[in-house]
Amino acid sequence: MANDVIRVQNVSKSFRVHSGKNMTLKDKILYAGRARYREFVALKDVSITIPKGSTTGLLGVNGSGKSTLLKLISRILYPDQGTIEVNGRVSSLLELGAGFHPDFTGVENIYLNGALLGLSKKEIKAKIDEIIDFSELGDFISEPIRNYSSGMYMRLAFSVAVAVDPDILLIDEILAVGDAAFQAKCLNHIKKLQQMNKTIVIVTHDTGIVERFCDTAVWLRDSRIAYIGEPEKCTQIYLDAVFRQAHEGNNMSFDRSEAPVAAEEKSPQTMESSPPSSRLIEKVSVSVAGFETDAVMAGDQATIAIQLNAFKEIKDTYLEIQLYNQQHRMVFETNSFKGHIKKIDVEPGMKKNVSIDFPNLTLEVGEYFINTRLVSNENEPVEFYEKSCSFQVIPNAKENGLMMIPHEWNETELVVE
Amino acid sequence: MIYRIKEVYLYRSMLWSLILSELRTRYRGSVLGFLWTFVNPLLMLIVYTLVFSLVMRIKLPHYSAFLFIGLLGWNMFAAAAQSSSSVVLRQASMVKKIYFPREILPLSVVGGSMFNYIFSLVILLPYLAVTGYFPSVIWLYLPLILLVETIMTAGFSLIFSAVNVYFRDLEHMLGIFIMAWFYVTPVVYPITMIPHKYAQLFKLNPVTDIIVSFQDVLYYHQPMQWKMFFYGTIFSIVLLVVGWQLFAKLSKRFAEEV
Incomplete structure (x- = not known):
């Protein structure tokens, strides 16, 4: 070689x-x-x-x-x-x-x-x-x-x-x-x-x-x-380094310009050190029963909320989230387009909350993180927010295994002749 | 520079396809389409003939023929110089995304302009024949003059296109500058009309050599004035070498600046 x-x-x-x-x-x-x-x-x-x-x-x-x-x-x-x-x-x-x-x-x-x-x-x-x-x-x-x-x-x-x-x-x-x-x-x-x-x-x-x-x-x-x-x-x-930095709270220093490359070319201002307000995807959070949390019990109801801050106009876009596990394998991916929100528009200066409800989050116990992507309907990346949010799935006392499969136990008396 | 020429040669199919698209897209979507390549000089001929022989009444036999010869030669240079000044910015998306020898961009403009000249000969030569200037052996010098003009135009175009990336006023300044340049070049008047005491000054203009050579061969039916033509040739080659080197130096930051 x-x-x-x-x-x-x-x-x-x-x-x-x-x-x-x-x-x-x-x-x-x-x-x-x-x-x-x-x-x-x-x-x-x-x-x-x-x-x-x-x-x-x-x-x-x-x-x-x-x-x-x-x-x-x-x-x-x-x-x-x-x-x-x-x-x-x-x-x-x-x-x-x-x-x-x-x-x-x-x-x-x-x-x-x-x-x-x-x-x-x-x-x-x-x-x-x-x-x-x-x-x-x-x-x-x-x-x-x-x-x-x-x-x-x-x-x-x-x-x-x-x-x-x-x-x-x-x-x-x-x-x-x-x-x-x-x-x-x-x-x-x-x-x-x-x-x-x-x-x-x-x-x-x-x-x-x-x-x-x-x-x-x-x-x-x-x-x-x-x-x-x-x-x-x-x-x-x-990933360890990126996570550590994110947990120390000074994540602004590295993900300030987390816009994907294509978008970076179009808007050179992402190169300059910009305040957090220059991110369209302002915040991604997980909440259970209306309260923000970083720990969800396996099989629980949970909501992932994405807060958009239109410091400039957001037009004809859709949102995509990817759920990754600790081994950095993608566990789940969904986008708003598939979720029947045909397009997401936000007037300049306005904010919008887009949320995804999971009636039961049937995930294996462990740590997860979410990558969030804002994409135009022409499939041009607008913004990519890597590790926008992370959370833990904690065990519920009832079941074990790789995932929580929704189920119901029944018993029926059999008539013996 | 030898290396750069080799690179351009390797990318010759790209150069060629850019020239083709330059020629073909110019009149895309219009009713006459490619015919405009011929109609354009024809209309120009009519306008100038009317203005200069009916209104201005210049005493030169077959003045419109004289004018047309100079004008086509001038246009080849001027159109290419003006258009190439902004060519790098026009093709910014390509410059940022792909590697190719950047020289291809101004050279394709020059190539397009050269082919345009050749096509306009389809109008010029029959017109000359109609007005009594029959084809002669002397006309065989034409390709040689065109070659020198192409070299000179390429030299100017390389410089303009590279400088304009860093200094964008150039494009707008060129508009005026080229117009002034037109009037100090013997296109609408014969070189003999220039007062003797200014003659030396006018000879500094390299485009003069080209235009006068065109007129000598096509209009006066005599070979070029060799001393003058030789000066023009040397100037063109030196300009091309200098221009190319400047371009090579400036083009390194094109992808960042466009």
């Missing part, structure tokens, strides 16, 4: 966070000499080598530099210091649909997008049937894609991305968007690439994915590498 395909050495990268739009001539003159930006250190002295054929997971809270590292590897960004060597064709699944032109037909966009991803015309021609088959778009393929639904758009984009035959695949939080079928397709594709001995780097919050797919896990904390090694060990250390 001596041939490392990615070699990152002592790389540092910082960004200029402009405190305003001082891009015009007037501002340039007015503020000449005075820096109107702050330096934001995204990576500090990071070194890592990734051998060929391995799968590496990058863990870390947002703002810890995961995505920056990925962008540096894919050469979208350049390091301020240090060197990055990459040997092989890089493709990244963070570019789904980049460069699609709405006026072009599906087929034309396959050529266009394929060319953007570095495929030659010949390569695309050889694969075009395969791509169209994979996309399952049928006759729509010769329609301009502005007539596509967002699901069809994604399918087409993914089909092209799959057709690129990369040596190195970079995946950035892509698994967070899209429906279950789409995610399954993504994961299947990753497995196939692993069998083909491709090198894969995944950025994710999902420690489950890291444990199931990765050979090595890297934990980035505060722009530095905090741990490299066994995925299981790494996720354990990572």
Whole structure:
């Protein structure tokens, strides 16, 4: 395994966070000499080598530099210091649909997008049937894609991305968007690439994915590498640290910008140190019989409440919660859309409470935490609040086992002849 | 720079498809569609002919032909320079999401402009024939002039597109600047009309060399004035090298700044 395909050495990268739009001539003159930006250190002295054929997971809270590292590897960004060597064709699944032109037909966009991803015309021609088959778009393929639904758009984009035959695949939080079928397709594709001995780097919050797919896990904390090694060990250390921080109450320092990556790009203000009021999902809590608690008796009635604070308008969204157990396996997932709340809107400046009632919370005894996600109806992540709430399930004296199955004991006298 | 050129070559299919989409989307959705590529210069020709030969009454035989030759040459340069200044910002989503040699963006604009010029020859050459300027061997110099103009335009476009990312006023300043530039370039008047004492000053303008060469070959039916053309060629190559290096340096932070 001596041939490392990615070699990152002592790389540092910082960004200029402009405190305003001082891009015009007037501002340039007015503020000449005075820096109107702050330096934001995204990576500090990071070194890592990734051998060929391995799968590496990058863990870390947002703002810890995961995505920056990925962008540096894919050469979208350049390091301020240090060197990055990459040997092989890089493709990244963070570019789904980049460069699609709405006026072009599906087929034309396959050529266009394929060319953007570095495929030659010949390569695309050889694969075009395969791509169209994979996309399952049928006759729509010769329609301009502005007539596509967002699901069809994604399918087409993914089909092209799959057709690129990369040596190195970079995946950035892509698994967070899209429906279950789409995610399954993504994961299947990753497995196939692993069998083909491709090198894969995944950025994710999902420690489950890291444990199931990765050979090595890297934990980035505060722009530095905090741990490299066994995925299981790494996720354990990572989650312990995150939990400890959360319990000490100073969780603002790390989850202030817990918005998912896609949203981070759109709203750069998440980069600045922001007060808690800049979170749309203000609070997630568990209550029993109307009282907030962090302990629920197995099988009890319980309510999970999500308080939204619309410091800016919330429109056409739905909420999703994921319940994780101590082993970081997802136990349960539900969203408001499935729960027949077609959309959640909150006027700017207003607050809203969305709650989920569980008549009997039939969970195994143990500690649980909830990830909450606010997603637009176009499936674009709006905000992701990781470990938004944690609680204990305590045993009730009556039963034992992995879960509480609702049941009823009956007895009937049998008449004996 | 050799390395960068190699990168662009590797991504040639992307360059090509961007040029195509530039040409094809320009008139998408309009009734005449791609025909506009030809109708546009035709209408321009009519307007300028009316204004300058009926109203201004310039004493130059077949003035509209003279004007049209210069105008098409000028437009290729000016349209590309103006459009490329904002091309990186227009394609911000791509710049932030994918790696590709960033040079492709301004170069695709220049390429589109060049093809547009070639298409407009479909109107220009028949028109010249109609007005009595029959095709001659001299016209074979045309591709050479076009090549030099493309190199020069690429040089300017690389500089404008890179600088505009950091200094966004450039785009707006260029609008005025290019208009002024137009009037100090012998497009609407022959170079011989320039007063002698200013002639040296006018010769500093590199676009002059290109436009005059076009006029020499197409209108006067004589080869280019080699000294002048040579100066223009050297300037273009130097500009391209300098512009490319500046672009390479500035493009490193594009993804953060757009």
